[in-house]
Amino acid sequence: MPILEGEGVTKYFGGLAAVSRVDFHVEQGEIVGLIGPNGAGKTTLFNLISGALTPSAGVIRFQGREITGLKPHRICKMGLARTFQSVKVFPNMPVFENVLLGALFGKPDGVSVAHAAEEATALLEFVGLSAVRSTPAKDLTLVNQKRLELARALATRPQLLLLDELMAGLNPTEVGQAMELVARIRDQGITIFMIEHVMKAIMSICDRIIVLHHGVKIAEGTPQEVATSKTVIEVYLGE
Amino acid sequence: MDIARLDLRKMWTPALLLIALALFATLPLYASRYLVILLTSIAMYVVLTGSWAIFSGPTGYISLAPAAFFGLGIYTSAVLGRTSPLPAVILVAGLASFLVALFVGALTLRLKGIYFAMFTFGLVELIKYFLLWYEVEFTGTRGRFVVVVDNTTIYYVMFIILATLLLTAYLIRRSRFGMALQSIGECEEAAAHIGVNVNLLKTVTFAISAIFIGMAGAIMATRWTYVDPYIAFNPLFSFMPVLMAIFGGIGRFGGPILGAVVFAYLEETLITRFPYYYMLLFGIVLIIAVVYLPNGLVGLAQILQKRISERRHAHTGR
Ligand SMILES: Nc1ncnc2c1ncn2[C@@H]1O[C@H](COP(=O)(O)OP(=O)(O)OP(=O)(O)O)[C@@H](O)[C@H]1O
Ligand SMILES: [Mg+2]
Numbered sequence: 001m002p003i004l005e006g007e008g009v010t011k012y013f014g015g016l017a018a019v020s021r022v023d024f025h026v027e028q029g030e031i032v033g034l035i036g037p038n039g040a041g042k043t044t045l046f047n048l049i050s051g052a053l054t055p056s057a058g059v060i061r062f063q064g065r066e067i068t069g070l071k072p073h074r075i076c077k078m079g080l081a082r083t084f085q086s087v088k089v090f091p092n093m094p095v096f097e098n099v100l101l102g103a104l105f106g107k108p109d110g111v112s113v114a115h116a117a118e119e120a121t122a123l124l125e126f127v128g129l130s131a132v133r134s135t136p137a138k139d140l141t142l143v144n145q146k147r148l149e150l151a152r153a154l155a156t157r158p159q160l161l162l163l164d165e166l167m168a169g170l171n172p173t174e175v176g177q178a179m180e181l182v183a184r185i186r187d188q189g190i191t192i193f194m195i196e197h198v199m200k201a202i203m204s205i206c207d208r209i210i211v212l213h214h215g216v217k218i219a220e221g222t223p224q225e226v227a228t229s230k231t232v233i234e235v236y237l238g239e
Numbered sequence: 240m241d242i243a244r245l246d247l248r249k250m251w252t253p254a255l256l257l258i259a260l261a262l263f264a265t266l267p268l269y270a271s272r273y274l275v276i277l278l279t280s281i282a283m284y285v286v287l288t289g290s291w292a293i294f295s296g297p298t299g300y301i302s303l304a305p306a307a308f309f310g311l312g313i314y315t316s317a318v319l320g321r322t323s324p325l326p327a328v329i330l331v332a333g334l335a336s337f338l339v340a341l342f343v344g345a346l347t348l349r350l351k352g353i354y355f356a357m358f359t360f361g362l363v364e365l366i367k368y369f370l371l372w373y374e375v376e377f378t379g380t381r382g383r384f385v386v387v388v389d390n391t392t393i394y395y396v397m398f399i400i401l402a403t404l405l406l407t408a409y410l411i412r413r414s415r416f417g418m419a420l421q422s423i424g425e426c427e428e429a430a431a432h433i434g435v436n437v438n439l440l441k442t443v444t445f446a447i448s449a450i451f452i453g454m455a456g457a458i459m460a461t462r463w464t465y466v467d468p469y470i471a472f473n474p475l476f477s478f479m480p481v482l483m484a485i486f487g488g489i490g491r492f493g494g495p496i497l498g499a500v501v502f503a504y505l506e507e508t509l510i511t512r513f514p515y516y517y518m519l520l521f522g523i524v525l526i527i528a529v530v531y532l533p534n535g536l537v538g539l540a541q542i543l544q545k546r547i548s549e550r551r552h553a554h555t556g557r
Contacts, residue, residue, distance in 0.1 A: 050432060071438075072431040082432060090425035093418075101422050104415045105434035113415065156433055 001064050003028045003160055003191050004049070004080075009058035011044055011215075018044040020215040021058070026160065031182070031192045033202040033223075036212035037235060042195045043085050045212070046162050049193075050082045051075040063159065077108045081158035083149040085165045085195070091138035098137050099123055099151045106156020116155075123151040127181065143174045150181070154190075161185065163194040167201055179205055203227060211235070252493060256405060263398055267391045275394050277507055279462075282397045283455055284483060284503035285496055286404055290451040291480035292495035293408050294444045297420040301352075303360035303477040304343070308336040308449040310366060310472035312456025313385075317466050320386035329396060329457050336453025337446045344442035360477060367472035374468070382467030385460045396458045404451045408492055411444070420444060486528050488535025497536050 002025035011019040019041040026032045034042050047053040049060055051072035060068045067075050081102075090098050103116035103123075111119075124130045127147040132140060137148055146166055153161060163182070167175045179201050186192055196202040202209065203223040211219040211232050219229045226232055267275050287305055295302050315332035323331070347358045374380050411417045422430040423437055431437045460466055480499075487498020505524060509517035532539050 052428065052432070071436075072428075073434050073436045076432055076434040084429070088426045088429040090422050090429065092425060093421065097418060101418060101430075101435070102433040105419060107434070152429075152433060 002026055004060075004062055004193065006049070006060045007058055009045065009048060009060060010056045011041075011048055011053060012056045017215050019048065019055075019212075022212070022215075022217045024210055024217065024220075026191060026193050028191055029186070029189065030207045031186055031194065031205055033206035033209040034193065034195045034212065035197070035199075035202060035209060035226075040212040041215040042212055043164055044215075046082060046164055046193075046195065049075075050080065050162060073105075076106050076156055076158075079157070079159035080162070081106065081153035081156045081160075082162035083146070083153055083164055083166060085168070087142070087145045087149060089137040089140075089145050089148050089152075092136055094134050095129055095137055095140065095148055096120060096124065096133040098148055099155050102152040102155030106158075120151075120155055123154050126154070126184075127151045143170050146170075146178075147181075154185070158190060160191045160193065163192065163196075165195050165197060167196060167198045175201055253409060260398075260402055267394055272390065275390055277504075279390070279394045279397050280507055281500055281503040282394075282401050283459055284479065284506075285499040286397070286401050286451050286455045287476065288480040288483040288487075288495045288499035289401075289404050289408060289492075290448040290455075292484050292489070292492060293404075293411060293448040294420075294441075295481075296484070296489055296492065296495065297417065297424050298441060298444075299424040300348070300441070301356040301481065302445070303356050303474075303481070304340070304362050304449070305452050305480050306472055306474055306477035307359070307363040307366050308340060308452040309456040309459075309476045310363070310468075311336050311339060312453035312458075313460040313463075313466050313471040314370065315453070316457040316460035317383040317385045317471075320461065325388065325392070325396070325461075329400075329454050332457035333450040333454040336449040336456075340446040340449035341442060344445040345438075348438060348441045348445065360474070363472050363474060363477055367468045370468040370472075382465060382470075384465055385463060387464055388458075388461035390462075393458055393462055397455065400451055400454045400458070405496075407447065407451075411447075412492060416440060416444075482525060484535075486525065486532075486535055488532075488537035491537055494535050494537040501536065 005025040007023055009019055009022045009024075010017065022045065034045065036042055044053065048055045049067075051067070051070050051074070054069045058068070059066060062075070062078060062080055065078070067078065067080075090101070099120040100116055103119045104111065104113065121130075121133075124133055127150055129144060129147055129151065132144065137145065140148060150163075150166065166182070167178050170178060175198055182192060182194070182205060194202070194206070206223055209221065209223055209226045210217060211226060211229075213235050218235065219226055219232045221229070263278070266278070270278075287309065291302060291305055294300065312332035312335075315335055316328055319328045319331060343359075343362055347355060350358055371381075374382075411420070419430065419435045419440055422435060423441065427437055456471075460471075463470065480495075483499040483502045484495035485498070486502050487496065488494030506517070506521065509520050513520060528535070534541070
């Protein structure tokens with residue numbers, strides 16, 4: 001059974017089909033990439049999965065249970081976390097509290113504040129933000145805000161993590177560090193579904209890649225298969 | 240490390256409040272009648288503003304509903320005052336406000352920004368005109384007399400309401416829910432995505448804040464002896480809390496409280512000294528505050544504190 005699967009997932013904005021009858025699946029333990037030109041519908045698909053938006057049609061299942069149209073907080077508590085393309089930290093709260101909130105509210109059962117604080121401290125260490133734990137999140141650099149979002153998502157103890165352009169705006173060194181981080185997260189047993197424009201990153205790290213174009217899935221396969229697919233090359237060169 | 244420092248800062252306010260409470264509890268024994276009445280008015284504004292700040296402060300949802308809950312309290316008092324003991328009247332008023340707020344919150348807290356503010360204000364008018372219609376249609380009256388209660392009793396009831404409010408606000412802020420409320424104000428979408436049930440939390444907090452406003456209305460009604468829907472649902476009681484909170488500074492909980500105390504005191508003294516143009520003076524004070532004190536009185540205090548410590552550093556530096 002796939003950890004995440006979608007059948008005929010569709011989203012209209014007015015007359016525009018931002019996502020159109022997309023079937024997809026993500027297996028336990030995989031890193032799956034989602035690529036496509038600007039406006040292809042990638043973020044919209046993530047919004048449908050995480051509950052930020054309700055699909056116009058189609059079914060989404062997580063660990064075999066239907067989650068179509070559930071509220072984001074319910075989906076999060078089931079074990080599905082995400083980061084955002086445009087960073088959405090809690091700007092005036094200290095870094096530590098950002099992560100603490102994830103640890104306090106993200107799990108199906110209640111946890112003690114002391115335990116959540118321990119977890120948050122460990123996660124800040126993991127993403128390399130221990131030194132700035134008392135800084136308001138808005139004062140961090142972009143790369144650190146992205147790391148913070150990652151730590152906050154991990155604090156909810158997800159089984160599946162959706163990453164929306166984690167590497168956009170980072171310099172080559174930072175991209176390398178981010179890739180290493182993603183690999184380490186996967187090694188902890190967390191399945192990863194990631195949107196990325198940085199081709200080098202996505203080609204080297206993903207087990208499988210799904211390609212969207214104008215809301216439609218046009219290809220799917222190993223990085224090798226996708227990179228040599230005629231349709232995919234046409235779409236990217238045709239831009 | 241920073242937890243210890245935060246705790247220390249949080250200890251300050253409750254310690255001061257305890258001393259203040261002891262003082263206020265004994266006050267009617269030696270203070271003048273005028274002072275008791277003045278302090279009751281100030282306490283009423285602190286209750287209105289503090290309740291408003293429990294919800295609107297951290298979440299940033301500007302509620303203009305206080306007058307609706309205040310009016311509900313007043314009417315509860317007018318209807319039940321003759322037949323029920325005062326504590327029961329106060330509790331029923333709180334409960335009625337809680338339930339109405341729960342219902343209204345569940346319906347409207349999906350609205351964002353100005354739409355929420357407008358709807359909550361609409362609520363005040365809606366209830367007012369419903370009551371007017373009801374009284375004309377069914378009871379054939381306009382307005383009601385309220386059972387009179389003596390000033391000392393009103394004073395004590397208001398201070399019990401105020402103390403309960405401050406305790407509640409303190410407990411909420413200290414709890415994980417206080418932190419979650421703030422996260423809603425900072426980025427609601429992200430809050431929802433890390434497991435915060437944003438609609439439930441907003442609705443329940445909104446309803447809790449309404450309890451105190453309703454109770455304050457119930458006790459204040461006994462001072463006015465006669466009420467009708469226009470008096471009970473006066474929009475001023477929606478705007479005052481917002482203005483007082485802005486005046487004091489919305490960022491921290493102490494801000495709205497301080498704002499309400501100073502503002503209410505100003506209002507009471509200006510009314511007696513300059514009965515004809517106190518509103519004008521009032522407006523001028525408010526404009527100056529908004530223009531020159533973007534973070535309110537609390538912001539001003541912080542600026543002064545910083546200046547003083549800088550000067551001290553400059554001295555030791557030499
Ligand atoms: N909330 C919305 N309301 C209306 N239209 C939207 C909304 N969100 C996205 N769209 C539209 O849907 C289409 C897909 O947008 P989406 O953000 O999913 O693309 P994307 O693949 O993530 O692109 P990018 O690579 O630029 O992030 C675009 O045409 C966009 O303008
Ligand atoms: Mg996108």
